[in-house]
Amino acid sequence: MIKVGILGVGTVGTSVANILKKNRDIISARAGVEIVPVIGSVRSLDKKRDVDIELTDNSMDIIDSDVDIIVELIGGVEEPYILVSKALESGKSVVTANKALLAYHRYELQEKAGDLPLFYEASVAGGIPIIGALRNGLSANHIESIVGILNGTCNYMLTKMIKEGVSYGDVLKEAQELGYAEADPTFDVGGFDAAHKLLILASIAYGIDAKPEDILIEGIDNISQTDVDFAKEFGYEIKLLGVAKRRENGVELRVHATMVKDTHPIAKVDGVMNAVSVVGDSVGQTMFYGPGAGGDATASAVIADIIEIARGNKGPMLGYKRGLEGEALKLLETDEIESKYYLKLKVTDEPGVLASVTSALSKERISISSILQKESKVENRVRLLLTTHRCKERDIKAAINSLKALDCVGDNISFIRIEE
Amino acid sequence: MIKVGILGVGTVGTSVANILKKNRDIISARAGVEIVPVIGSVRSLDKKRDVDIELTDNSMDIIDSDVDIIVELIGGVEEPYILVSKALESGKSVVTANKALLAYHRYELQEKAGDLPLFYEASVAGGIPIIGALRNGLSANHIESIVGILNGTCNYMLTKMIKEGVSYGDVLKEAQELGYAEADPTFDVGGFDAAHKLLILASIAYGIDAKPEDILIEGIDNISQTDVDFAKEFGYEIKLLGVAKRRENGVELRVHATMVKDTHPIAKVDGVMNAVSVVGDSVGQTMFYGPGAGGDATASAVIADIIEIARGNKGPMLGYKRGLEGEALKLLETDEIESKYYLKLKVTDEPGVLASVTSALSKERISISSILQKESKVENRVRLLLTTHRCKERDIKAAINSLKALDCVGDNISFIRIEE
Numbered sequence: 123m124i125k126v127g128i129l130g131v132g133t134v135g136t137s138v139a140n141i142l143k144k145n146r147d148i149i150s151a152r153a154g155v156e157i158v159p160v161i162g163s164v165r166s167l168d169k170k171r172d173v174d175i176e177l178t179d180n181s182m183d184i185i186d187s188d189v190d191i192i193v194e195l196i197g198g199v200e201e202p203y204i205l206v207s208k209a210l211e212s213g214k215s216v217v218t219a220n221k222a223l224l225a226y227h228r229y230e231l232q233e234k235a236g237d238l239p240l241f242y243e244a245s246v247a248g249g250i251p252i253i254g255a256l257r258n259g260l261s262a263n264h265i266e267s268i269v270g271i272l273n274g275t276c277n278y279m280l281t282k283m284i285k286e287g288v289s290y291g292d293v294l295k296e297a298q299e300l301g302y303a304e305a306d307p308t309f310d311v312g313g314f315d316a317a318h319k320l321l322i323l324a325s326i327a328y329g330i331d332a333k334p335e336d337i338l339i340e341g342i343d344n345i346s347q348t349d350v351d352f353a354k355e356f357g358y359e360i361k362l363l364g365v366a367k368r369r370e371n372g373v374e375l376r377v378h379a380t381m382v383k384d385t386h387p388i389a390k391v392d393g394v395m396n397a398v399s400v401v402g403d404s405v406g407q408t409m410f411y412g413p414g415a416g417g418d419a420t421a422s423a424v425i426a427d428i429i430e431i432a433r434g435n436k437g438p439m440l441g442y443k444r445g446l447e448g449e450a451l452k453l454l455e456t457d458e459i460e461s462k463y464y465l466k467l468k469v470t471d472e473p474g475v476l477a478s479v480t481s482a483l484s485k486e487r488i489s490i491s492s493i494l495q496k497e498s499k500v501e502n503r504v505r506l507l508l509t510t511h512r513c514k515e516r517d518i519k520a521a522i523n524s525l526k527a528l529d530c531v532g533d534n535i536s537f538i539r540i541e542e
Numbered sequence: 543m544i545k546v547g548i549l550g551v552g553t554v555g556t557s558v559a560n561i562l563k564k565n566r567d568i569i570s571a572r573a574g575v576e577i578v579p580v581i582g583s584v585r586s587l588d589k590k591r592d593v594d595i596e597l598t599d600n601s602m603d604i605i606d607s608d609v610d611i612i613v614e615l616i617g618g619v620e621e622p623y624i625l626v627s628k629a630l631e632s633g634k635s636v637v638t639a640n641k642a643l644l645a646y647h648r649y650e651l652q653e654k655a656g657d658l659p660l661f662y663e664a665s666v667a668g669g670i671p672i673i674g675a676l677r678n679g680l681s682a683n684h685i686e687s688i689v690g691i692l693n694g695t696c697n698y699m700l701t702k703m704i705k706e707g708v709s710y711g712d713v714l715k716e717a718q719e720l721g722y723a724e725a726d727p728t729f730d731v732g733g734f735d736a737a738h739k740l741l742i743l744a745s746i747a748y749g750i751d752a753k754p755e756d757i758l759i760e761g762i763d764n765i766s767q768t769d770v771d772f773a774k775e776f777g778y779e780i781k782l783l784g785v786a787k788r789r790e791n792g793v794e795l796r797v798h799a800t801m802v803k804d805t806h807p808i809a810k811v812d813g814v815m816n817a818v819s820v821v822g823d824s825v826g827q828t829m830f831y832g833p834g835a836g837g838d839a840t841a842s843a844v845i846a847d848i849i850e851i852a853r854g855n856k857g858p859m860l861g862y863k864r865g866l867e868g869e870a871l872k873l874l875e876t877d878e879i880e881s882k883y884y885l886k887l888k889v890t891d892e893p894g895v896l897a898s899v900t901s902a903l904s905k906e907r908i909s910i911s912s913i914l915q916k917e918s919k920v921e922n923r924v925r926l927l928l929t930t931h932r933c934k935e936r937d938i939k940a941a942i943n944s945l946k947a948l949d950c951v952g953d954n955i956s957f958i959r960i961e962e
Binding site: 137141145148149152153243249250251255258259260261262264329387390402405406409411412413416418419423424425428429430434435436437441443444 | 557561565568569570571572573574575663669670671674675678679680681682683684749807810822823824825826827828829830831832833836838839841842843844845846849850853854855856857858861862863864865
């Protein structure tokens with residue numbers, strides 16, 4: 123019998139304890155041994171929980187108990203880091219769903235774990251077994267790119283905005299009422315949640331030890347109705363994507379709202395669902411789709427890890443049994459990012475403006491792919507929407523500064539990166 | 543160093559040998575050890591191969607060599623069964639991409655393998671790591687259903703028929719010219735290839751020991767332009783699906799052309815791509831998408847298995863460390879299948895016909911969901927297309943017999959099952 127202790131019996135922890143009981147028949151047959159949840163910790167013992175395991179409000183009771191595997195579902199960074207470290211020091215295997223913990227401390231934890239399993243399938247894209255796919259199923263590949271819808275809240279909001287024309291403000295309010303978004307939605311809509319997950323995937327794919335503050339993170343709060351209309355007209359969806367791309371001299375890691383051509387498999391993923399598209403040099407294009415959140419879906423991934431530990435399978439935690447021997451890929455600076463771009467300008471409606479704009483762009487080596495001029499509500503102003511061919515982030519920023527310097531162009535220039 | 547021998551150096555075998563060399567950097571870092579292909583067998587030594595490993599035309603040279611892992615890529619059933627058995631007897635781990643071998647002998651091979659790894663990620667859906675997903679990532683779930691596009695040739699043909707209106711005969715010819723279909727296409731278009739793969743998935747999900755002759759296998763050769771037109775009009779795609787469904791008293795396993803509502807994620811999978819949708823009781827709906835064939839994509843899965851063996855991970859081969867203790871699910875008879883159905887009849891164009899048809903159906907407890915009457919080229923005849931609510935295969939067959947007995951209905955009644 124394998125005993126499990128749960129740090130943080132909230133929604134997911136309750137699901138873990140209950141599914142371990144409900145599906146005991148199939149879980150024990152697959153693991154080869156009974157797996158029994160015995161103890162869990164909660165912040166307050168007063169609140170009623172729908173589980174029949176022993177509860178404590180002292181996390182150390184879990185660490186000091188005789189359980190074999192500790193499941194960490196507290197959230198946050200430093201408290202779980204201390205507790206997971208103590209669990210590993212006491213010889214216990216650990217399963218965590220905590221993306222923030224891993225975004226900051228995955229390499230230290232790998233070090234501390236040594237030969238002990240420390241698994242985290244639930245930390246990225248909830249119930250989708252993307253960690254296993256990347257660490258095991260696609261391990262023969264140099265990963266060319268990972269493009270993921272890693273935050274269901276943002277995808278729900280963007281789907282509503284595109285498909286139903288609901289405004290950003292209204293859909294945020296609705297998402298908050300439905301419980302998809304927090305009262306302070308920054309962590310989701312600002313792209314930080316997706317960034318934590320992207321960093322975990324980037325370690326397995328590329329061995330990159332980066333932290334959230336090292337990479338480009340933008341959210342979806344700048345998406346306007348004009349952008350949505352343009353996307354529809356030109357055959358794009360708008361998605362908040364985590365993007366990892368291998369280039370000759372390093373790897374791009376970035377999270378931002380993205381226009382995605384509607385023929386890309388990931389463009390078809392709507393609502394709260396998550397999906398991760400992975401391109402490998404041997405396998406080609408793959409995609410993994412499923413629920414990115416929810417108690418039972420997340421518990422499905424947590425328990426899969428527990429079963430793997432029970433079976434005696436060990437990882438390696440971050441996908442590499444040994445280092446890349448000096449070949450680890452370096453993280454590229456934001457300026458080095460290469461993408462196609464959608465630009466939105468306001469210009470005065472007079473002869474020669476288009477020539478000034480295109481000439482300013484061409485001076486910065488930006489080549490235009492498509493262009494759309496629309497009437498504006500303001501007299502003598504028109505909106506100019508255009509897309510570029512592939513270019514460097516540094517150059518598009520320089521070009522935007524050149525455009526702002528033109529008298530005929532308004533200061534408020536925005537852009538969205540395009541994925542084809 | 544781990545030495546690999548390859549039984550059958552054809553397209554996939556050549557890719558395996560070459561990718562092991564080309565991606566040696568990342569493969570050895572992930573596996574923790576160098577993995578080197580050293581010997582391979584071919585039918586004829588005269589044909590030039592694009593690999594630089596030792597070649598032999600005697601399979602036993604591979605078995606008797608000092609390799610640690612044997613990769614079986616011969617195809618067929620009995621010859622590889624003997625060779626894989628001998629490899630296991632001589633203490634070698636085995637990786638196979640051979641779905642036919644596993645469709646017939648997976649349980650005997652599991653027995654023979656004992657504690658030795660015998661892995662087969664490449665046998666189902668090529669480069670998609672669906673075996674790992676089902677065996678490990680979703681192991682906490684009772685699997686409610688598996689619905690898979692498991693044959694790229696059929697999906698290519700059906701996509702062309704639906705999207706471009708190409709006839710079955712023309713698209714088959716084109717698929718043969720492109721090398722997607724064999725001169726004798728029966729194995730693909732008859733559903734047998736998909737059935738082999740479905741049986742492998744059904745073992746991992748349900749522990750079911752069935753053989754191809756035990757399950758319903760139909761192909762795509764009966765799909766007419768009328769069916770395609772109806773599908774378009776009513777918002778369906780037509781796909782050849784492998785379907786496994788858990789019901790209260792057992793499991794349905796079946797392969798057949800299927801009308802799939804175009805909102806289902808699998809309906810959006812076009813061309814030669816494969817996809818497998820898995821619904822679990824904890825995780826909900828997931829889908830795995832990628833290339834189902836091709837040398838490099840298949841080799842990606844073969845090498846992933848080799849890396850898992852090098853890492854010391856062991857399985858269990860068919861997903862269960864121990865039996866289900868009398869709870870193994872039984873295979874349901876074909877008559878017990880439950881589905882919605884699309885029916886195509888020719889009826890005489892006269893008063894009372896619709897009443898006769900609907901009354902015949904209702905006597906067999908078949909309830910109609912939608913109905914479409916179309917003019918026919920033959921005078922005094924009309925085509926009646928209808929869909930039913932969920933009913934048993936036994937009842938729809940009885941209903942079809944009742945309809946045939948009516949004077950106003952033509953003998954040639956066809957049906958397609960519907961997945962929603």
